[in-house]
């Protein structure tokens with residue numbers, strides 16, 4: 472196999488780069504070792520599009536965050552993913568905190584962020600009535616927003632695939648071959664792929680990928696963050712993303728509505744060794760709960776429907792590392808992408824595009840635009856959205872055409888069989904229960920898939936033409952059914968499934 476460019480890692484960064492480069496007449500492969508895109512940092516984070524006042528205004532992450540922020544309205548419209556610009560408040564409790572808020576404001580203004588404001592007194596509680604009554608000040612940033620990080624990433628990857636990028640799931644980079652200090656290709660578990668340029672967007676594995684090519688300059692530390700997700704009853708308890716005063720390595724435990732109407736609290740922040748360690752801990756979740764209650768004291772643990780953890784990919788200098796490898800020609804790094812990585816992804820992709828265009832000539836890669844690049848994704852039917860907009864009639868018409876859109880599978884989130892089938896056949900297909908959940912929200916609700924899981928499993932088995940025994944929760948060995956117990960249909964013994972896992 473051969474490609475002009477291989478991108479390793481299909482998180483938000485790799486997928487955004489893939490979509491960006493898909494504008495050109497190039498053969499591009501997006502490699503992903505997991506069975507789905509958005510399986511690392513991009514599936515478990517706060518889902519915030521930051522205004523950009525937090526990172527130093529002259530740092531790479533500060534500049535790319537501020538550059539990306541205004542792009543989200545159009546990008547999300549094109550990709551048909553929900554995005555709400557609800558604004559954020561960094562909350563202070565005394566004059567020491569006020570000093571920090573003023574510094575953040577000044578930093579944000581130097582970065583060119585408009586309309587930052589210190590809010591205090593009565594107005595603070597008018598705009599955020601459930602805030603801790605002891606709060607005194609807040610830095611208000613109206614341009615902050617919320618998004619679903621995995622839906623956004625999946626849509627970027629779908630768009631890349633729709634525009635000709637070959638997305639290879641379950642394909643792990645095992646070695647990167649070089650000759651005279653230049654990339655010649657990538658050895659994978661599915662064979663060798665010759666390529667002139669390799670883009671390293673491997674998240675917590677970016678250091679390992681660089682080493683495979685003989686570049687030992689990158690070292691990534693996985694930094695864990697734990698979260699609680701609360702029931703939709705809590706989604707309107709706060710109006711903005713609420714942050715505490717930040718520490719030197721974290722913006723702190725925040726409280727935010729999610730774009731789908733839940734309430735999310737977290738993350739804490741501590742380094743771990745294992746890049747696969749997304750376990751939650753009792754002490755960590757206590758820290759999250761207590762931290763969130765400092766901002767909104769009425770938050771109640773009784774309404775937690777899921778707890779989960781994600782990993783930040785932190786580089787030693789705490790800034791993004793984006794540029795050509797100084798050791799290997801043809802290797803481009805997009806590494807150390809921790810927060811605000813989601814917020815910066817569009818500008819990271821543009822920066823990688825510039826770097827790529829600068830070196831393309833050296834590798835005899837011709838840069839020309841495709842005539843038929845499709846900016847927008849087709850609309851995937853979404854019942855709950857139609858209900859929200861009171862477009863029931865449109866849905867009824869759809870049901871008349873295809874009765875699968877009339878069978879409700881997930882009652883909590885109101886997802887139909889037709890939507891699940893559509894998700895299985897998207898450009899990047901959904902191959903597991905969790906992959907369906909991330910695309911359609913079936914199983915994301917109050918019962919966390921307790922009622923609809925078996926039906927989603929049946930639909931996956933039918934559509935993928937595999938035995939129900941082969942269907943997994945999240946790829947790999949995560950099979951759900953153990954064996955057939957009777958010689959009739961639907962008689963299977965079930966494995967113990969992890970309940971309460973959000974993503």
Ligand SMILES: O=P(O)(O)OC[C@H](O)CO
Nearest residue numbers: 517519720721722723810
């Ligand atoms: O703790 P931080 O600074 O890595 O930020 C995590 C945020 O919740 C990201 O939106």
